[in-house]
Amino acid sequence: MEIEYIYSSGHRVWSDLQGRWIFTQPCCDHNLALEEYDLTLLPQQQVKLLIMPEEVLPHETPGLQLRQLLSRSEESMFPLLSRAAQVTTWSRDHNFCPRCGDALRHHHQDLAKQCDGCGLTQYPRLSPCIITLVTRGEYCILAQGVRFTEPRFSTLAGFIEAGESAEDALAREVREEVGVEVSNIRYHCSQSWPFPHSLMLGFFADYVSGEIVPEPGEIVDARWFHYSELDEAPIPPPFTISRQLIDEFVKRCRAGD
Template sequence: MVDRFEPAANVWGAPEFSQQIIVAEGLVLCVGEQFIHEANMLPSAVVISSHYLGELGGRSCGVRVLSAQLDVQGHDWRNLRSLLTSTEEHLFALAGRALQVAYWDRDHRFCGRCGTATHYHSIDRARSCPSCQLTVYPRISPCVIMLVTRGEECLLARHANRRNTTYTALAGFIEPGESAEQALKREVREEVGLEVGNLSYVGSQPWPFPGQLMLGYLAEWQGGELCPDPNEIEEAQWFHYRSLPAIPPVQTLSGQLIQTFMELQAS
């Protein structure tokens, strides 16, 4: 498998592509873990839209969106989460990019301001309204994800209304007018009743569920007692770094924050 993907600039007038990701109804067409196909695999009659994504292994790559899932012999339709731990990071990001572009195209076929059918922008990857000139680009929602630490302990939580029993870091969306740091402190206060002080930025990760950009921090506990919001948090506990519960894989930013904290404590 190729080990490099170069994303394209956010342009609409892109060249035809020689390899493709095929999506329908939020799922990706796969053969096992493989989801990159030759561009001539499906007849054009079943494709409702096509979008150029960039260069994969030196070859042009795009996404083709189908109106419904087709029965393709030897292939399965899989959701993106099922590929998270079994797919290389750059390929998972590419699949996420493909679905996010498909969602944007589906959700903005009509103007959100006046209801007129939109057209593709002549240059940018955008849909424009010919009536009121509103232009809509693919939207990304910025979020913060933070591992609160207290000496050799870190705070992990299980979120309400989720089937997964894994403990993870706290997270939340950045509100209009907030910096990432302001959002982090507010979310910690709202979700578990704690105050945090020193913040250390660790890294970011695109998170296509459906279209977030996660900004990851370590945040030192400054004060307060645990008081989880039951609407958001089912359970929250302090865990020593040598005795952690089931945690997210390192393919996730939450897993990377926890791993970073463990390495800092062990060094």
């Protein structure tokens, strides 16, 4: 089977002038790779990640940011690109054992690093988050976070804290961010989100009570949207799980569910 290659350096997945980031031919001398990982996800597609020193990758290409790569890639390639980005960031940030301080080295079998000093094994970190569309009949709550780089209304989201179930985290986040209570929490789908290592768990939830009160310091604005407004509203792009939740809600409303 043909092996495909993905290259990265620093914290970025490398792309050429055409915006390609996965290659069937080597683009540089693989002997110079700092690290190499097997990223294979599907049995019919064998993929290697080579983390290169920056000066080795062809310089004439400025490279695209991860968000640009994701937005231009086929949806079926999203998991692989997300995986390459997360392993690159993790590898850069995990060079020493957090327990004893010795240098970490490649695990001989797993996608991991291990410490010869104390035996600790480090796997790429994942941070589970909930993301939810709160609905009430033909209306849903969307909010604008303070960290958004452009004016955009999105679903509510937050990290699951130690000891919480996903459902507990969802009810807490919704209460904190917009001050309403929810019930009937239903799982819909999940998505790996490489900024830098989240696993987004997508849910629908039914509104129960409370007036919307945006959380100071977190939410700039939050309000109810009728499903017919969403075609024109500044909502997230199609490759995001937030958009998938919104699109599913609109589809169900149109079908009269």
